[in-house]
Amino acid sequence: MATDLTVRVLDFAELDGWSDDDHAAAFSVFLETCGDMKDPDWRAICANAKGQTDARAFFELMFRPVLIQDGAPGLFTGYFEPELAGSRYRSARFAYPVYGMPEEAAQRPWLTRREILEDNVLDGRGLEIAYVEDPVELFFLQIQGSGRIKLDEGGVLRVGYAGANGHTYRSIGKELVRRGVYAAHQVSAEVIKNWVRRNPIPGKELLYHNPSYVFFREVTRVPPEKGPLGAMNRSVTAMRTIAVDPAFTPMGAPVWIEKQGETPLRRLMVAQDTGSAIKGAQRADIFFGTGDEAGRQAGRLKDPGRMIVLMPIQRAYAMLPEGAQ
Structure with missing residues (x-):
């Protein structure tokens, strides 16, 4: 962690908009993954969650809000599950393969x-999961790490992250800004x-x-109405x-979001995913x-703000520097 790390335990009254949120909606999402948390204090909280009928009271009884800062300003971005047109069969229209991960x-x-695509090193090896019609959409599918492919022959194929080539992700949006093509505030995925x-x-x-290249696997056990699998292997x-x-x-962990910008957001969310570009104590990607x-x-x-992690009570106070408890 950063050497300039600061930790403060807050009161729920200090969370802007806390009383106005739909705590029951956040509680149901928390239940999706709390059973997979291994530490004893989290396991005890999850066991206590069963049968609870007052979600807000549960969060206020079992947790304390902890503001963790590492010196970097808060930043919220967004991610989503792309939906591409494609086919299981290569054709003139669907010519760009979605690859599974090779052993090497x-x-x-x-x-x-560049080496993977220009040298055709994966062709003819049976690693093709499907073929899509747009290489640009395929590039952004790799950035998101999961997505759905609407098959031309009918049905939907879901793919999830299987691995990558080990090269560091480099932002092509930042590169366009560096070249002077756009100003930073003008850049978006659509642009x-x-x-x-x-x-x-x-x-x-x-x-x-961007030298990073992502490989996929077919995801068959997630119902169509559910979201994609996150880092906890849950929707x-x-x-x-x-x-x-x-x-x-x-x-x-539950995390209280206070996002600023044109459309401010005050909401209790759950940390169920990670991302290669998500680094820092006050950095989050909203699904x-x-x-x-x-x-x-x-x-x-791409908005500023702050995020406050809800931590089990004893763990929250144990995070404070010595003498601050």
Whole structure:
């Protein structure tokens, strides 16, 4: 953790908008993953949660709000589950493969994105899960790490993260800003997609700027009405799940969000996911749901604010520096 880490235990009265939230909705999401938490204090809380009928009283009785800061300002972004058009069979329309992970990619770092695609090293090896029609959408599917493919032959195929080539993710949005193509406030996923499509040759090179390459697996055990699997291997929930940095926030912990910006948000969420770009005590990615509209909303989000983790009471006070309890 950062050397300038600060920890404060707050009162629930200090959480802006706490009394106005739908605590029962957050409680049901918390129950989805609390049974998978291994530490004894979390297990005791989960056991106590069974049969509870007053969600707000449960959270206030069992937890204390803890503000953890590492010197970096709070930042909220969004993510979503993309939905792509595709097929299980290659054709002129559906020409871009979604690959499973080859064994040799476990030797990290493996080949870069450019080397994988330009040298066709995965072709003909039976690693193709499906084929999609848009390489730009495929690139963003890799950034999100999971998605749905609406099959041309009927039905929906769900894919989830299986692994990566071991190269560090590099933002192509930041690269466009560095080049002076856009100002930072202008960049969103849709802006990037449109620029790449308008400029196919430099656009292809821009995608190669990110050497990271993600591989997928077919997900068959998640019902269509449920969200994709998060880092806890459970379905995530739109507008109640966040991705966090587990170095600061325990996976499965309730987290109070105070997001600023044009559309302020005050809501209790649950830390059920992680992401390679989510680093820091005050950094979170909000899950917006599935499909294009969720993608538009998630892509526009880049707002300041603060997040407060709800911790078991004894653990909360144990986090305070010596002499501050």
